[in-house]
Amino acid sequence: MSELKSGSNLEKVLKAGHFAFTGECGPPKGANIEHLREKGSPLVGMVDCVNVTDNQTAVVRMSSWAASLLLIQMGIEPNFQMVCRDRNRLAMQSDILGVYAHGVRNMLCLSGDHQRFGNHPGSKNVFDLDSMQLINMVKTMREEGTFLNGEEIDERPKLFIGAAENPFAEPCEFRVHRLAKKIAAGADFIQTQCIYNMERFREFMKQVVDMGLHEKCYILAGVTPMKSLGMARYMAKSVPGMDVPDSLIKRLEGAGKGKVAEVGIEIALEQIEEFKSLKGVAGVHLMAIEWEHKVPEIAERAKMLPRPKV
């Protein structure tokens, strides 16, 4: 890891040894640029880069590449996401070239939520490649300068490659091996699904460190502050692979009227504090979904500011 792979801000921050802090911004469900600007502006200067989701939960929104370009115009570095559900290898490689030409330098490679529970459940899905193969393809484009078919690329895209991992989805014992596979395939950084069960995450990180994976790849721990009891209960019951301990729910229940959100933020801040010193964790990925305006406060209280200038 001596020369920069992409030159992205996120890469530089991590490479310099700073504790990274990334955010998220979902594109609008329309061509409403103003709406995107409202959501994105609280994030300016608060985080090292901002994830831009790709038809998340299989609900049609402005494309990740388009929203990424708009964020660049706002002075935000995007983490462009691409899922395997909607694009075949031709469209993928084509979009990778396109976003790189427009200044995008980070890319998160994901499987994608199945369209069955999205808002166009009758659509055909693609899944030409899986996320592992997508990671490997982007790496090959960057390192070898070739397309998936071996042909030479007329100026190679140099992206900082990210992937996701969910330490709590079953079969849990396989997750660290899958993480190892993604790193071997070419992942430069990983963002985990949001964590609530700190005990289990500590165990997971111990396995990660034992396998030396933290030395090959930057691992960012996912944090989503609980806004309400309803949200906590929903996450506990209805989101696949989510582990929300009863103790957390009890703590929120004990918050008192109107105070649940504040306790949710306190819990998130405690987590962030622990992640700063947890071996193998290189940063935090804050997913304050539809709560972007809280990010400056959380960043401040988590002592993440100012963000490093590299």
Place this chain on the structure above:
Amino acid sequence: MIVGKQKPLEEIWDMVKGYRKLLVFGCNTCVAVCHEGGNRESEILGSLLRMKAKQEGVDIVIKDGGIERQCEHEYFEKAAGEIEESDAVLSLACGAGVQFLGEKFPGKTVMPGLNTTFIGVVDAPGEFSERCTMCGDCILHLTGGICPITRCSKSILNGPCGGSNKGCCEISPDTPCGWHLIHERLKAQGRLSLIQAYIPAKNWITSRDGGPRKQVREDMKMERETAAG
């Protein structure tokens, strides 16, 4: 085997009611195993349609019949007469059989009485589930005998994805996670190293994505000439 499901009676009635002489025609192989399109089902459906015609005062002669398989020439020989006599045939075969019938009797209106659903197995009496999506390049030896193309909703080759939920696919608690099954099988066999290895991008050219498929046995040229001549 091929599994299919009979179309709702109303839908079938709408398709057939305009004809004068209808033949309901069963296929007694795959779709008989799932009790949807066999010769017995053809008889039953024939009766139901006659009752419907009577109820609605529609003047239509409905006969029922069937053959062993609608995907091979030889079985049609003894049924050619009754097919020729009809205006229209409601075939209860899978999509392949319906089309084959149409090719052999191009002057007849041919309609599908079934929705062909999948290649699968009989898990239990009356219970069928999908196993193979005919990718044309089988990798079952790499995944402990469980197909990730078919049984993983996302056809992931390096699974499982992050949505695997207590052994179930994120799309439904009734759908097992294919990769969870693969993991359990290989763990029990002590062969998890198979799925710790990276499986590269699939070449889909042998699947339906590569275009309609055809397969010819060169060593059977003489039989073809005999059949034609």
